[in-house]
Amino acid sequence: MRANPEPLRVGMVGCGRVSSKYIEAIRAADRLILATCTDLNLANAQAVADAHGFDVADSLEALLQDESVDIVLNLTPPHAHEAVTVSALEAGKHVYSEKPLATTREAARLVMHTAASSTCLLACAPDQILTGAMRGAREMIDAGRIGNPIAATAFMMNRGHEQWHPDPAGYYAPPGGGPFYNRAGYYVGALINLFGPVAEVSAMGRITWPSREIKTGSKAGDLISVEVPTHISANLAFENGVIATVVMSFDVWNTSLPRIEIYGSEATVVLPDPVSNNGNVLFLPQYESEAQNIPMRQSQDLGTGIRDLASAIDNNRQPILHAGLAYHIVDIMESVHVSITQGSTQQIESSCLRPELSVLTP
Numbered sequence: 001m002r003a004n005p006e007p008l009r010v011g012m013v014g015c016g017r018v019s020s021k022y023i024e025a026i027r028a029a030d031r032l033i034l035a036t037c038t039d040l041n042l043a044n045a046q047a048v049a050d051a052h053g054f055d056v057a058d059s060l061e062a063l064l065q066d067e068s069v070d071i072v073l074n075l076t077p078p079h080a081h082e083a084v085t086v087s088a089l090e091a092g093k094h095v096y097s098e099k100p101l102a103t104t105r106e107a108a109r110l111v112m113h114t115a116a117s118s119t120c121l122l123a124c125a126p127d128q129i130l131t132g133a134m135r136g137a138r139e140m141i142d143a144g145r146i147g148n149p150i151a152a153t154a155f156m157m158n159r160g161h162e163q164w165h166p167d168p169a170g171y172y173a174p175p176g177g178g179p180f181y182n183r184a185g186y187y188v189g190a191l192i193n194l195f196g197p198v199a200e201v202s203a204m205g206r207i208t209w210p211s212r213e214i215k216t217g218s219k220a221g222d223l224i225s226v227e228v229p230t231h232i233s234a235n236l237a238f239e240n241g242v243i244a245t246v247v248m249s250f251d252v253w254n255t256s257l258p259r260i261e262i263y264g265s266e267a268t269v270v271l272p273d274p275v276s277n278n279g280n281v282l283f284l285p286q287y288e289s290e291a292q293n294i295p296m297r298q299s300q301d302l303g304t305g306i307r308d309l310a311s312a313i314d315n316n317r318q319p320i321l322h323a324g325l326a327y328h329i330v331d332i333m334e335s336v337h338v339s340i341t342q343g344s345t346q347q348i349e350s351s352c353l354r355p356e357l358s359v360l361t362p
Helices: 019-027 042-052 060-065 078-090 105-116 132-142 179-195 304-315 323-342
Strands: 008-013 032-038 071-074 094-097 122-124 149-157 198-206 211-213 223-225 231-238 243-249 259-264 267-271 281-285 292-294
Touching: 008 019, 008 060, 008 304, 019 032, 019 042, 019 304, 032 042, 032 060, 032 304, 060 078, 071 078, 071 304, 078 094, 078 105, 094 304, 105 323, 122 304, 122 323, 132 179, 132 259, 132 267, 132 281, 149 179, 179 198, 179 231, 179 243, 179 259, 179 323, 198 323, 231 323
Parallel strands: 008 032, 008 071, 071 094, 094 122, 149 243
Antiparallel strands: 149 259, 198 231, 211 223, 231 243, 259 267, 267 281, 281 292
C-alpha cells in the first residue's frame, strides 16, 4: 500500500451529460480530487469547470502532459474511447473509461495490448453491476440459496433515442450503434458478475424501420438511416452451463420491463434494472406462491468503479472492473452481431475472471 497517500487527482476528458454524475461521485470520495477537465467543445468544458470549481486543459494533449493528473476519466463518445484510453496509458496515467472499452473487438485488442505494456491500471464501466442489489444477488447465488443456477433472462426495451436525443444518428450506425452495443453492457456485465464468462452466443435481429424521425432539438423532423439491427434476441451460454436470453430493443413503445431474472433448481430471483437500480429484489423459493422482498444494502452505483480504481492503485491490486472483463463484454457484443449476420453460433474467443467483490467497501 502507498504510504500516507495523497488524494489521487482526476483529469476528466469529455464534459457531456454523464459528467455531472461523475463529478458528484468524485466529490463524495475521500481518495479522489477532480482537478481538471477538457472537451472538444472548450466552451462546454469551461462552463462545467466554472460551475464546479476546477481547472480546464485546452486539449487532451495538455491534460495528458499535466504531471499532477493521476487518473484520466474517459467520458468521450464510444467511438473515441480507444484513442483516448491508449493515449492516456501511453502518457503514464491510470484510466477509468465509460463503457464500452472500444466499439470493435480489434480496437479493444489494441487497448488491452497497451494496458499490458503499461505499469498503470485500467478499469472500465459499467459499475452499476456493483450496486447493492447485484452484490446481494451474487451472495445468494454463491451461498446456494437458489440451488444450481440453470438460466436467466435480461431485457431492455424502449422506442429509441430519436424520441429524446437531439442528434441520435450514431445510435443507429456502426461501429457501436444499436441497442446491444448501447445497453447490453449493463446486463451482460451483471450476468458475468453472477455466473462468470460466456462460452458461446447465438442471436437473431432485425431492422424494423429503415429510417427514423428525430423528435426534438434543432434537427427535429429530419430522417436518419438505420444501419444496424434495432431488435436483438441473443442466447448466451456461460462456461458454467447457465443459458441466458438477452433481449435488447429500440422498437418497443411500452413494457413492464426491464429487469433480470435468475432461475435456479430451488428458487428464482428477480433483480431490478441494473441501469436505474430502482425496485426490490424478489426471492421466489420452490413450492411457495408468495415472493419474498429481500432488503439489500443501498449503495451508490455511478462512481463505485472509479473509487475502486483509486483503492486498487493504493493497494497494488487489480481493479474489480478490470480490463479483461471489459474486453470480454466487447467480444460478446461483437459476436452477437456476427451471429446475426452469419446465422450461426459464435464461440467467444476470450474469457475473464468474475469481479472480485470481496475487496469492495460495503
